[in-house]
Amino acid sequence: MNNISLKLICCLLIIFNYDILTAQIIDNFKSHTTILSSDKMEGRGAGSKGIQKSGDYISEQFQKLGLQPLKDGTYKQYFPYPDQKEPEANIIGIISASEPTEKSLVFTAHYDGYGIRKTEGTEDSIYNGARDNAVGVAALIELARIYKNEKLPPVNLVFIATAGEEFGQHGAEFYLEQPVFETKKIIFCLNFDGFNVSGKRSDFFMMPRQGVDFVDEIILTAQRSGWMYNPPEWVDAMNKNFDSASFLKRGIPSVTLWAGDRLLGGEIAPKLNFGDIHSPFDEINEEWDWSGVEDHLKLYKRIADYFMRSNKNVLVKNPELFQ
Numbered sequence: 509m510n511n512i513s514l515k516l517i518c519c520l521l522i523i524f525n526y527d528i529l530t531a532q533i534i535d536n537f538k539s540h541t542t543i544l545s546s547d548k549m550e551g552r553g554a555g556s557k558g559i560q561k562s563g564d565y566i567s568e569q570f571q572k573l574g575l576q577p578l579k580d581g582t583y584k585q586y587f588p589y590p591d592q593k594e595p596e597a598n599i600i601g602i603i604s605a606s607e608p609t610e611k612s613l614v615f616t617a618h619y620d621g622y623g624i625r626k627t628e629g630t631e632d633s634i635y636n637g638a639r640d641n642a643v644g645v646a647a648l649i650e651l652a653r654i655y656k657n658e659k660l661p662p663v664n665l666v667f668i669a670t671a672g673e674e675f676g677q678h679g680a681e682f683y684l685e686q687p688v689f690e691t692k693k694i695i696f697c698l699n700f701d702g703f704n705v706s707g708k709r710s711d712f713f714m715m716p717r718q719g720v721d722f723v724d725e726i727i728l729t730a731q732r733s734g735w736m737y738n739p740p741e742w743v744d745a746m747n748k749n750f751d752s753a754s755f756l757k758r759g760i761p762s763v764t765l766w767a768g769d770r771l772l773g774g775e776i777a778p779k780l781n782f783g784d785i786h787s788p789f790d791e792i793n794e795e796w797d798w799s800g801v802e803d804h805l806k807l808y809k810r811i812a813d814y815f816m817r818s819n820k821n822v823l824v825k826n827p828e829l830f831q
């Protein structure tokens with residue numbers, strides 16, 4: 509076989525392999541979301557059996573992927589939770605850097621939810637938390653899978669499914685008090701809270717868009733893969749609402765990204781009928797369109813790769829905005 513046809517075959521094999529991986533990722537994403545938002549997880553409320561089961565499920569996924577556990581050999585970092593006897597647990601899996609270093613890139617997605625509570629006008633009392641935030645955890649697990657299939661990264665990758673986010677970002681706060689790698693050497697934190705299940709989209713926005721010096725770099729990185737930056741005004745009101753805020757207020761660069769409402773051609777998409785978050789109606793329904801999941805995941809990965817490879821120091825100029 510000559511050299512050119514050998515190269516061609518190698519190329520095709522790589523493309524073929526990549527397509528199989530992508531197809532698996534979408535199926536896995538659906539399956540994690542379905543399981544984590546099912547009634548048996550009881551809305552993943554603090555102190556419930558359901559949140560324990562969810563934590564076990566995520567640990568099992570990290571183990572299957574071959575992520576490194578914590579020093580005690582488990583994936584669970586327990587922390588005290590206000591007004592509760594039982595602790596809550598962050599689920600943490602690691603991909604170590606190719607060379608020893610304290611530098612890390614952190615990925616977070618909260619897996620806790622509102623649990624079970626009586627709600628006027630419905631018999632359904634389980635706040636399933638499908639969009640908030642079973643989808644984010646599904647994205648976290650599948651991004652870990654993508655990185656596991658690549659060569660070892662130049663910095664440590666830390667994947668954290670946080671608990672206690674809904675009522676005060678307790679899990680993210682605890683991790684930053686007792687981190688696996690020095691907090692001063694966290695180069696960036698990418699947070700997943702919500703994820704695109706509205707079909708293919710061409711625009712995105714993020715929190716924060718002020719008080720930091722890396723917004724333009726993210727916009728440019730996204731534009732290179734065809735995304736248009738289109739922030740709604742209300743996003744600034746969300747500065748303190750996500751796990752990213754725990755990082756930002758300590759001066760650690762962090763971002764949460766969402767897809768916008770523009771279709772691939774640029775026109776505004778028809779409004780989808782999703783159940784409200786923080787209600788019993790945050791469930792998977794027939795309006796969900798999973799076709800945009802892959803693009804959204806790739807956007808996160810591009811941004812993570814950008815900060816991992818560009819040895820630039822980006823800054824949070826106004827940490828007080830996130831306190």
Ligand SMILES: [Zn+2]
Nearest residue numbers: 640641701702
């Ligand atoms: Zn959330």
